[in-house]
Amino acid sequence: MVELLFGYFAIVIITSALFGVTRKNLVHSLLWILLMFVHLGGLYLLLNAEFLAMVQIIVYAGAILVMFLFVVFLLNLKEETKEPVFIHSWQGRIYGVLILLFFALFGAFTYKKTHTGSFTIELIDKQGHTKTIGTALFNEYLFPFLILGFILLVPLIGVGIVAVRRKANGTS
């Protein structure tokens, strides 16, 4: 059952990523990427990471992609229908990318397991994934967490400055 679900999620993720990067209409490609994000959330559920799955859907599918959509709508971005989608030298780059992908897949399939930690699946099933992440995040990684708060504060201030300066300039 898990294999079937993984197969479905993997096929939909790859297909929607491929469609998403090749569409001419920007909004269509964003909608394919939305499908990819939701299926990524489902994939995290298969990996026993339910809190991370919900966070992925709330943050990526529910906030970041909505930001993208708002920018596309408010700037009224339209692709010209006569222009090609990719730049003129895309054949060379796809060969390079495919060669690197071959090496990456070779590395993926010859991986040997070296290390086993202590957060077993039984532990996560017993005390809940949220509590596991919570105890690790607030005990061992508290300092990075506080820095993350500052990192998220910076765009907030930046957006405020850019928006206010626009009103002061008088241009729209």
Added chain:
Amino acid sequence: MVPLSFYLALSATLFFIGAFSFLTRRNLIMMFISIEIMLNSVNISLVAFSHYMQDIRGQILALFVIAIAGGAVAVGLIILVLAYRNKKTLKLEEFKLLREE
């Protein structure tokens, strides 16, 4: 039980789809979206490793990547909006002020 190599293969494929799209699309927003695809592929890899090596640090790092990607998108979209206001277009060929002639 799905072997770890399948998750890593999925992550690699998604990363290279994102990389190819970053190198060849002409629109700035599509380049942005391909960065998001690459970040998500790294997240899959992290969470899969965390599951198979039973170490929580992969998922903590994935959480940080999600949060930082949010911040990066916000800042990047601010820059994009300002660039659009300057050039009235988002085609990649128009942004060539730093190029040598």
Added chain:
Amino acid sequence: MIELLIMVIKTTVVFGIVLTHVAYTTYAERKIIGRAQARMGPMEVGPHGLLQPIADFIKIFFKEDIVPINAEKFIFQIAPLIVLIFTMINLTVIPFTSNFILADLNVGLLFILASASVSVYGIILAGWSSNSKYSFLGGLRSASQVLSYEIALGLSLAGVVLAAGSLNLRDIVIAQHNTALGVYAIPQIIGFVVFVIAAFAETNRAPFDLPEAETELVAGYLTEYSAFRYALFFLAEYVAMYIMASLCALCFLGGWTIPKFITDILPFLDKVPGIIWFAIKVYAFIFLYIWVRATFPRYRFDQLLNIGWKVLIPAGLVNLILVAFLKRFM
């Protein structure tokens, strides 16, 4: 195999009951608003107008379905479905009583927030795919309203989660039952008020119903939708009202339990089944929705966003800090 059948039957029962409630909520709304305005409401169809929802349903079924000419046909058709599906999917994680829940998720509360985040797409896509300027602007307005109040909603629920120690909705009710006052609405009164106001804004109901007001941008993102698709949007809105009412009842009012100090005084209340208390609380909240709609004028859009960002989010943060203090030192 038999478990799958039982699950399907349970799901059908829950959805059937909720949809019947939704149909009769439209009737109740017209009656209550009518009485508030010194008139009778629907009286014609059936005794005291009780068959009015059935008449409405038959009428909508027979209306003509119009799709605008240059609209993106596929997205136009699935936009109401996105809103409806991601609203009804919340019904699966609500515990109606102590042992009836369709899916006992450990992250149930987060699941409701996640599906609220994704249902915003239905609104944006409905506005955009209608290929009309009014729908487009109405869709963006409505979407920004829902997004802003989602943060306030999340903050007020964060206070509840902090006090209860779990994201599981059943554990929240049980933890609530074990506190001294029995409900979270009393020690977290600020959070309760923030939640109620955010619930009004999330479901696009008065006084935040700018997209539905006929004098504003015609009907916002709903302008180009006729007949059955319009009915799907309104079905989604009323189901969302029930979800918010259930969430309020579960997180702030004690769910299917009654506070211990009341059962100490009147012990016969212990024998009333939990579903009755849950139903009373949900109906009270729905009545509040209808009452507020009959009473308050609607907010202008910039006033609306002001309240969401500048009033509710600081109030939610203050509530969170207060709850943290209470939990640490009590």
